[in-house]
Amino acid sequence: MRLVYLLVAFLLTHSTLAQTTPFRKQIDALFKQASPKPQVLLLGTFHFAGEQVDANTTPADLRVNILSPTRQAQVEEVINQIARFKPTKIAIEASPNSKNYIDSVYSAYRKGKFQGDKLVRVDDELYQIGFKLAERLGHSELFPIDAQPFRIRFSPADSLTMFTKYERQSDTTFIYWDKQYTTYSKLQDSLKYQSTVGDYLRFLNEEDTQARSIGRWLITTKKGTNREPIGADQFISRYYNRNLRIYSNIQRLVTSPSDRILVLYGNTHLYILKHLLKASPEFDLADTLGYLK
Incomplete structure (x- = not known):
């Protein structure tokens, strides 16, 4: 029974692909240019x-x-x-x-x-x-x-004017990742110093x-x-x-x-x-x- 199901699924999939392929080719052709791009x-x-x-x-x-x-x-x-x-x-x-x-x-x-x-x-x-x-x-x-x-000057309703309101907002994941990225920056400095410019x-x-x-x-x-x-x-x-x-x-x-x-x-x-x-x-x-x- 499982084999029959897989066969039907295979045929349906390939039938769908056969039907949609011309449209996909037309879509791809819209974005292809004969002339070179910069x-x-x-x-x-x-x-x-x-x-x-x-x-x-x-x-x-x-x-x-x-x-x-x-x-x-x-x-x-x-x-x-x-x-x-x-x-x-x-x-x-x-x-x-x-x-x-x-x-x-x-x-x-x-x-x-x-x-x-x-x-x-x-x-x-x-x-x-x-x-x-x-x-x-x-x-x-x-x-x-x-x-x-x-x-630009935002309206009072815009959240950008509320930055200080959330300046001290508690966020344990930020504290964690901030430490990780600080360590990462230090490792980058060491890697840069030890590597060639190209590397x-x-x-x-x-x-x-x-x-x-x-x-x-x-x-x-x-x-x-x-x-x-x-x-x-x-x-x-x-x-x-x-x-x-x-x-x-x-x-x-x-x-x-x-x-x-x-x-x-x-x-x-x-x-x-x-x-x-x-x-x-x-x-x-x-x-x-x-x-x-």
């Missing part, structure tokens, strides 16, 4: 300049000296790997308002007259990878695409690593109540909103279907940017780990 390579990085520029400051004894001969050789290896993508544009983590400044210092760099300043340090990833790769490829400019989250970039660009970077924010989204979901609203209005704005800046960079855009960005942004680019019908997403081999 390609994007997302390279998540750490802050080469000792991670002193944001909240993820690295202890002094674990800061990577990116200017040492050993590290410079490792950076050169990474540049060789990424150059194989043959980007036509390099997008960087800097404000579009700084475009004229970036253009001027990059022009000076190409002439051998720029050795870094307070805004573009010689030991940061923009200089070490962005400038060096752009010069090698003969690019005349780089493209700042950073964005900040929107800031650590491979670690940063792995799916699990990028998922964990957003996981630290997701433990805060239950803050508030069903009626006043301050945690979720804060995540949407700041973290997700900022990355969606960055993505829209990538969209506006496209001037040709043959564009190949390298996005050089702090790794904590990459999970959402990758999610958006994968879902977009406008782009093909390159395999970052494949280029870092």
Whole structure:
């Protein structure tokens, strides 16, 4: 009897598939383009300049000296790997308002007259990878695409105005995971210090690593109540909103279907940017780990 049931189920399944296959093919055809799509390579990085520029400051004894001969050789290896993508544009983590400044210092760099300043340090990833790769490829400019989250005046009914109301809300799981992520950050610092630049970039660009970077924010989204979901609203209005704005800046960079855009960005942004680019019908997403081999 069981054999008969399985046979009937098999026949019904295959009959259904036969009926739906033409529709699925038509649906797939809607999103296929005969012409090529712009390609994007997302390279998540750490802050080469000792991670002193944001909240993820690295202890002094674990800061990577990116200017040492050993590290410079490792950076050169990474540049060789990424150059194989043959980007036509390099997008960087800097404000579009700084475009004229970036253009001027990059022009000076190409002439051998720029050795870094307070805004573009010689030991940061923009200089070490962005400038060096752009010069090698003969690019005349780089493209700042950073964005900040929107800031508007919300109505008194909006939960974002109630942040302080839930600032001290008790949450044992948050306390637990906050400790886990604090330990994780320390382990990352040690791993970065012990690894080559290439090995650590491979670690940063792995799916699990990028998922964990957003996981630290997701433990805060239950803050508030069903009626006043301050945690979720804060995540949407700041973290997700900022990355969606960055993505829209990538969209506006496209001037040709043959564009190949390298996005050089702090790794904590990459999970959402990758999610958006994968879902977009406008782009093909390159395999970052494949280029870092």
